[in-house]
Amino acid sequence: MEPHKAPLQWISKEYYELNGNHVEILHHPPSPVEFSRLAHISRPVIIKGFQIPAYKLWSTEYLVQRMGSQKISIAVTPNGFADAIVAGPGDKLYFAEPLVEQMTMSDFLSKLSSVSHSEVYYLQSQNGNIHSKYDSLSDSNGDIAPKVSEFGALKRDVPSDVSWCSKAFGKSPDAVNLWIGDSRSVTSFHNDPYENIYTVVRGAKHFTLLPPTEGWCLKERLYPHATYKRSSTSTLMLETSRSTNNIRWSSILNPHLPGSLHPDAHPIHITLRPGDTLYLPVGWWHHVRQSEDLTIALNWWYDLEMRGMTWVFLSFLRGVEDVPSGNEDSGKGRDKITSLVEEPPSNL
Numbered sequence: 001m002e003p004h005k006a007p008l009q010w011i012s013k014e015y016y017e018l019n020g021n022h023v024e025i026l027h028h029p030p031s032p033v034e035f036s037r038l039a040h041i042s043r044p045v046i047i048k049g050f051q052i053p054a055y056k057l058w059s060t061e062y063l064v065q066r067m068g069s070q071k072i073s074i075a076v077t078p079n080g081f082a083d084a085i086v087a088g089p090g091d092k093l094y095f096a097e098p099l100v101e102q103m104t105m106s107d108f109l110s111k112l113s114s115v116s117h118s119e120v121y122y123l124q125s126q127n128g129n130i131h132s133k134y135d136s137l138s139d140s141n142g143d144i145a146p147k148v149s150e151f152g153a154l155k156r157d158v159p160s161d162v163s164w165c166s167k168a169f170g171k172s173p174d175a176v177n178l179w180i181g182d183s184r185s186v187t188s189f190h191n192d193p194y195e196n197i198y199t200v201v202r203g204a205k206h207f208t209l210l211p212p213t214e215g216w217c218l219k220e221r222l223y224p225h226a227t228y229k230r231s232s233t234s235t236l237m238l239e240t241s242r243s244t245n246n247i248r249w250s251s252i253l254n255p256h257l258p259g260s261l262h263p264d265a266h267p268i269h270i271t272l273r274p275g276d277t278l279y280l281p282v283g284w285w286h287h288v289r290q291s292e293d294l295t296i297a298l299n300w301w302y303d304l305e306m307r308g309m310t311w312v313f314l315s316f317l318r319g320v321e322d323v324p325s326g327n328e329d330s331g332k333g334r335d336k337i338t339s340l341v342e343e344p345p346s347n348l
């Protein structure tokens with residue numbers, strides 16, 4: 001055992017022995033007091049019965065009609081791995097961001113339904129694309145000016161907050177995000193500095209979760225940054241970044257597959273279907289797949305309370321030592337990572 005990992009492994013063992021892999025299921029939304037208790041425990045909870053207009057309204061026809069000619073920002077990759085580790089120039093591994101292209105909702109949904117399309121499209125803008133606490137901005141004169149949203153036509157179908165969360169946390173969410181994609185898009189293992197309320201409108205989402213106490217299992221490494229661009233022939237290619245620092249990211253690409261994780265890890269596997277809502281506490285590691293031709297989801301991000309011990313402890317659980325370069329790994333381990341990146345498993 002590496003000396004610096006010994007306390008982290010002790011903490012994760014103690015945590016698992018106290019909590020196990022149990023996930024509580026609520027058959028109706030909690031009261032603010034009940035949710036406050038759940039947030040204090042800081043474990044995932046599946047919540048049934050959360051009602052929003054989007055569940056009933058958002059057919060393909062409705063989305064196309066409401067959005068009309070409005071252009072929206074769509075992530076494009078050759079393999080479905082956006083914001084993830086991929087093989088690139090110089091036989092190296094990179095943290096790759098997607099190309100972002102503008103298109104109408106009609107064009108986007110048509111691309112998702114096309115079986116012949118080699119590129120992968122995913123609506124994942126993550127910037128409060130439905131609602132944001134910055135929806136009203138002050139201009140140079142101090143006057144309040146409304147922020148223009150690509151999805152303004154859909155705002156009325158999605159509440160700007162989750163009442164029992166806002167009352168429990170004493171704040172409104174920083175962002176409400178819309179996600180639309182198909183089974184080819186995969187969200188790589190990461191954690192967020194937000195309390196997350198995540199609900200599925202159509203399709204299904206498959207989560208692989210690890211508590212913050214098991215972050216040491218994820219083999220975080222430093223990777224050079226790159227972004228997908230169009231070549232002169234319009235094919236996607238990786239362009240390396242010279243001005244962006246190396247990105248710290250997990251090298252575990254497919255944690256849902258047997259043998260991918262450290263034997264001392266205790267993953268929790270959750271599937272959300274239409275109408276299911278997940279409370280994902282701040283700091284929890286999650287990897288997300290989609291199993292339907294078209295999957296639509298929404299989430300509300302509530303900012304982490306930075307005061308107190310939470311942020312300090314979450315940072316400690318990631319390890320206080322510097323992490324090595326992901327391109328210094330050699331031999332079979334690196335070859336395995338490269339092959340997984342270049343050829344995603346067929347059962348994604």
